Amino acid sequence: MIAGLTWLVGFQLLGELVVRVLDLPVPGPVVGMLLLFAYLRLRRYDDSGSIVIAGSGLLRHLQLFFIPAGVGVVAFASVLGRDVLPVTVAVLGSWFLGLVVVGWTAVGLERLLGRPRDDLGDPPAEAAA
Amino acid sequence: MNDAITNALDDVVDVLRSPLGLLAVTLIGYQLGRKLQNRLGGHAIAQPVLVAIVIVGAWITLLDVEYDDYVSATQMIAFWLGPATVALAVPLHRQAGRLTGFVVPMLVAVVVGAAVSIVSAVLIARALGADDRLEKTLTAKSATTPVAIAVTDAVGGIAPVAAVLVILIGVFGAVVGPATLNLLRIRDRRARGLAVGAVSHGVGASRMLQEDETEGAFAGLSMGLSALAISILVPLLAVVLF
Incomplete structure (x- = not known):
């Protein structure tokens, strides 16, 4: 779980860096999502990997993370x-x-x-x- | 004796108003929302985020907690929205085969849809006599929160109001999105996800993920593409609209 979360935070950081350096008008996590998608495709990442396990775990509770803003x-x-x-x-x-x-x-x-x-x-x- | 009871009560209220208390009521509100959703057999109105907002909203109003204090108490929950957004790549990866033959329809639909959302919101508000700043505030309301705030600021709208509208339209889409798509007879799961993600961003995507992995994957992608389309289109359309 922690290994997968580390990957996700890492890609968010990467997205944030790309946004900052290239001065893009989109949020860092959105760029992180596209970068992670490219990575998963290139690696032919399979369903038992840590990123899939952690990612699916977080997405099951996606609504929880919107409550403070809501x-x-x-x-x-x-x-x-x-x-x-x-x-x-x-x-x-x-x-x-x-x-x-x-x-x-x-x-x-x-x-x-x-x-x-x-x-x-x-x-x-x-x-x- | 009375003093002792009053003191004890004050202590209880202090603990409930503490960061821990606010964090706890957020988690409990979410769990109650999930319980209610199960109890009602997954009824659309019982979105856990909606139930939790009502419970927590009543709670902090009752205890007279400032919203800013609530936000800083629940930072560790809100933090995970970033990694969870990144994680939307996972269902997309698992459904990547479904992108075949859909890339062009998807890109055209998102761009046209973003333009229609922006222009229609402004024109309807103008027809009903809203003032200029409010019209500008409506331009980015279907984008995800950080984009909506940045775009609204840049165009001269009221960013905190835009943030509220974004959440409301997200929750609204989570509740009525799938039923509306059925009425419109949109039966391709890719198009269903795409449509909800475009108008109700991540909150809409969270509902679509509960429904079906393909719908959730395309809603997540649509949220990202729409954020990009809106941030590019609003400054361009603003020249014509204002």
Whole structure:
């Protein structure tokens, strides 16, 4: 476990260094993720290795690590004040539009390239009827 | 006698408000959230992060703890968000075969999606009469927190408000994301993960990981690509929008 965590922190550090040196506009851990992905591919890393064990262990509890930031909602909710309505509608509306556009663009392009997939198995109930 | 009871009570409150007490209530809130999720058979609303935020939020309000004190008490939990983000490479590696034939659709979808998110948030808020600074605050709300804060600052929005919106939209996506995708009939697990990661970043990815490894892997990748797209697009679109 500790060996795997050391690797993960090491790649985070590497990501942080790359971001700082190249002055990239993304967070260090995101660059660390891409670097680790390249490393795992190049090494043909297998599932019993320490990075996979530690990584899977952390990801099982990913939601735990968001709690401290999430509690900030309680502390700052009042900041929105009288603008609650426009902000709520704008946030929800653009969330939905973003979801639709990303999902349908990806699926539409797959179809255009002739490689659509259906992973959910059983067709929806109304289609089967 | 009364003094003794009051003193004892003060001691109890002091311990509960200590860093250890705040750390403990965070972990206990998370465990209660997981219990509730199991009890409800994995119902979407019972996301452990949501349950924990409600419990901890009520707790620190009741005990009158400053949010800054809470943050420094729980630093050792928040720290692991970095290594866990790096760890999103693991499901991606295990699902790497699924990237074949999906790279172009994925990149186009993320860039177009980021542009639509940014522009629609600003235009809807403007139509409803929000003020200028708030419109700017909405531009980066679907990016992961550090990117959202940096981008919002650069464009002239209110960074702490952006951070709150980011979390809210993440939790919202974790709760309703999969059901919305079903309504939209998006049935490719790669596209499902991609869509949720693009609009609800890491919190959305955490839900997708519970659902399916492929969905989780692509949600994580999508969070990273979207962060990059948003940080590049916001300054460009700001010229047109503001």
